[in-house]
Amino acid sequence: MKHYNSREEVALKEKWNLEDIYPSKEQWEEGVKKVSELTNQLKAYNGQIHNASDLYQYLCIDEEVSKTFTLVSAYARLGNDLDTRDPQSQELLNKAESLSFALSEAVSFFFPYLLSLPEETLKNYLKEEPKLAYFEKDLMEMYRYKKHVLSSEQEEIMSQMGQAMSAPNQIFRMINNADIKFGTITKEDGTKVELTRGMYTQIMRNGEREQRKEAYIAHYEPYIQLKNSIAATLSSAIKNNVTVSKIRHxxxxxxxxxxxxxxxxxxxxxxxxxxxxxxxxxxxxxxxxxxxxxxxxxxxxxxxxxxxxxxEQERSFDDAYATMLKALAPLGKDYIETLSSFKDQRYIDVRETPGKMSGAYNMGVYGVHPFVLLNHQDDINSLFTLAHEMGHAMHSHFSSNHQPFPTARYSIFVAEVASTVNEVLLIHHLLNEAExxxxxxxxxxxxxxxxxxxxxxxxxxxxxxxxxxxxxxxxxxxxxxxxxxxxxxxxxxxxxxxxxxxxxxxxxxxxxxxxxxxxxxxxxxxxxxxxxxxxxxxxxxxxxxxxxxxxxxxxxxxxxxxxxxxxxxxxxxxxxxxxxxxxxxxxxxxxxxxxxx
Incomplete structure (x- = not known):
């Protein structure tokens, strides 16, 4: 298995093409400008939606800015994940995050406004403006929350409390990712080193028993030491959930x-x-x-x-992709031909390189295509990861191509279905092939x-x-x-x-x-x-x-x-x-x- 010291060493066909979103950084900046302008237009609608036409115009602008922000955010995040150390990509990501906060603030009035309308008024608006039918599902879904939404004054207070209420999560993230220091373990030469998460995972899977025991104790050492602080943090998070649930009836x-x-x-x-x-x-x-x-x-x-x-059998990425396609044959010709094209069209970033985001994921970008990040290691575990992520990618592809923007994004509840179907079909195929x-x-x-x-x-x-x-x-x-x-x-x-x-x-x-x-x-x-x-x-x-x-x-x-x-x-x-x-x-x-x- 080859190790890559830079992205330049990776074949072009194994790197995704962000130009599919924006051909240049300058065009990305134009997207940023467009989002800012449309955000200001949305903000101006606060208190100014008086009839069906106003509502339709607002929702059209909201969809346009959401589509554009999806592109702006995806370009920045995908670029940053290729090398999280790069200051320029960090700058783009920071800009996108700032836009997100501004957009969220600009539209915060709409939900309380909508739910302040009598249901009969909203239904009349839908009759008066036939084009509103496009947004009807989303509007009525928001209306389902009516009995759980408070007065505008109370909602404003809840909004202001949002950051404080999210504090337990932030505190735990800092404890777990920044402050936790694991105990030490003994290397083969007898020297002591501080345990890391990556080392822990490898030792638990492959280490000798005494080494596993030592790593296990070292891994839990800081959590036991900080048990009261972490318990107070988790208890606060739970009590926050309970409190908000009561307030919202x-x-x-x-x-x-x-x-x-x-x-x-x-x-x-x-x-x-x-x-x-x-x-x-x-x-x-x-x-x-x-x-x-x-x-x-x-x-x-x-x-x-x-x-x-x-x-363990070494499998090249090409072999892994071919094996996956064979395994997924029960999904039909259309599925297989579409999935086969993803590889040739550079929807996948395959190789592990310095600074690249670890793990694997799929990001469906509406109006463009799915982007799949891998850190492929040419082994059987990577084959399963490939099948899993391409299940997500195909779900994104089909939903984006058959649904309008408001309903194209699938729920987290069903998100793991397509990926796991692929894995089950793969394991069945490999078991049948195993001599x-x-x-x-x-x-x-x-x-x-x-x-x-x-x-x-x-x-x-x-x-x-x-x-x-x-x-x-x-x-x-x-x-x-x-x-x-x-x-x-x-x-x-x-x-x-x-x-x-x-x-x-x-x-x-x-x-x-x-x-x-x-x-x-x-x-x-x-x-x-x-x-x-x-x-x-x-x-x-x-x-x-x-x-x-x-x-x-x-x-x-x-x-x-x-x-x-x-x-x-x-x-x-x-x-x-x-x-x-x-x-x-x-x-x-x-x-x-x-x-x-």
Whole structure:
């Protein structure tokens, strides 16, 4: 595998082309100027929308500025992510962020204004100006919040309190990213070095057992030392959520979080209860791990180490792309031809280079095309990452090309469906192709681990959030001891008794940034289960299922997430997709356990 010391060493075909957004920085500056001018025009509408025509004109300008800002922001962010050290790209990003704040402030009056209108007035406006039909869904969706919106004076106070209310998240980010100093570990030559996150991940997967134990203790050391500060921060975040929910007249913080996607509380609660009924497969997998590792006691520092060694096969990016296209054949000719073109048209930035943003993501840019960032390593993990991100990219492509701007962006609730469908189809293809038993066992283990992290762990986190918020709503104390007690109990319930619980286990809540974005993580689990349901159906070769799934990809946010998923045959309200996913997991564990090489 080649290492790249600069972007100049990377082949042109493996670098995305930002000129597809703006051919030059000068034209980007023109976009910035346009956003500023249109922002001022929007601001002037404050108190000046008196009839249907005024409303339509405002909404047209709002859409125009939003489209332009999307281009300005994408150009700046994508450019910065190619080299986060570059001062010029940082300057562009700072300009884009300043524009965002100004735009947000300029339009802050509109939501309270709209909800101050009697519903009959808004309906009359829609009749008087036929062109308003284009914006009707968005307008009526905003109107759904009417009973949760306060008076204009109260809304202004809430707006002013926004920064203070977000303080717990900011404080945790600073603690976790800037101030945390991990303990030291021993290198092979006997010297001590400070542990980093990157080192920790590698050691947990590949290190010898004593080294893993040492790294595990060092990793948790600062979180335990700062337990009271972090607990106070998390407690404040939870209490803020509860307080805002009460002020806005929601039955609970959970109900407030579910309202936007129109998801019934029963879906959230059923996800948890169904998972806990079928958690036996995860318990069995822990015992399988313990047996394969040959340890008397299974600890959390044993939880990520590879169970199948020496099967890594180098795969070039071209080979990985070709393999992915073969695996996704059940999605049909149109899907495959479109996806194939993404590679040739330079929608993907492939290689890891100095200063480049780590990880991988897709950014759909409306009116242009998706941009996919990778740090491809020519290995099997990179193949899975490729399939995952291209699932997002195809979702963005289809939605942008079949939906108007207001409904083109899909909800976070369904965001992981398309990516995981691709991964399930890929794992199925690779398992069918695997002639070597050891490779088959490796692939099964890869998917089991993904299942464990994306489904079971996220459901456990979701229950932790539910319990802690309910305690706050009942005015019960929340501190480090309470968080420890809740987390440790949940860990035992989900993971079984194969693990010997070290002191560090109960402190895992202290390092989870998702807890500062309330009731978000459950969407990983529902998306994962939905994807397994869809992919399993696609593998039957039923053309109607294929057609229904492609229609889902084209739907953007044209309806609420649960309704969109019903197009694919997934009814999360029934609980069936969760049951099916858990049975699927059980079968994976059974085959993995029985395979011998």
């Amino acid at each position: 929601y039955p609970s913080a959970l109900d407030k979080a579910l309202f936007g996607d129109d998801v019934p509380r029963s879906v959230y609660e059923q996800l948890i209860s169904t998972t806990k009924k079928h958690v036996g497969g995860l318990h069995e997998y822990a015992y399988v791990r313990k047996e394969i590792l040959g340890v008397d006691e299974l600890h959390m520092y044993d939880a990520s180490v590879k169970l199948v060694e020496d099967v 070597d038993v050891k490779m088959r066992k490796y692939l099964l283990n890869h998917f089991i681990e993904q299942f464990r992290g994306t489904f079971f762990t996220q459901v456990m986190f979701a229950e932790f959030e539910k319990i802690t918020h309910e305690r706050a709503e009942n005015n019960e104390p929340l501190n480090a001891d309470n968080f420890n007690e809740i987390y440790q109990q949940l860990f035992k319930e989900y993971n079984g008794d194969a693990y010997t619980l070290d002191e560090q286990v109960k402190y895992n809540w202290a390092r989870i940034p998702h807890f500062y974005r309330p009731f978000y993580v459950y969407k990983y689990a529902t998306g994962f289960a939905s994807a397994i349901h869809i992919a399993t159906a696609l593998l039957t070769g039923d053309k109607q299922i294929q057609k229904n799934y492609l229609e889902f990809l084209k739907s953007g946010s044209s309806d609420y997430p649960l309704e969109l998923l019903k197009k694919t045959g997934v009814d999360l309200a029934s609980g069936e997709p969760i049951e099916n996913a858990l049975n699927y997991f059980g079968n994976l564990v059974t085959e993995f356990k029985q395979l011998e090489y």
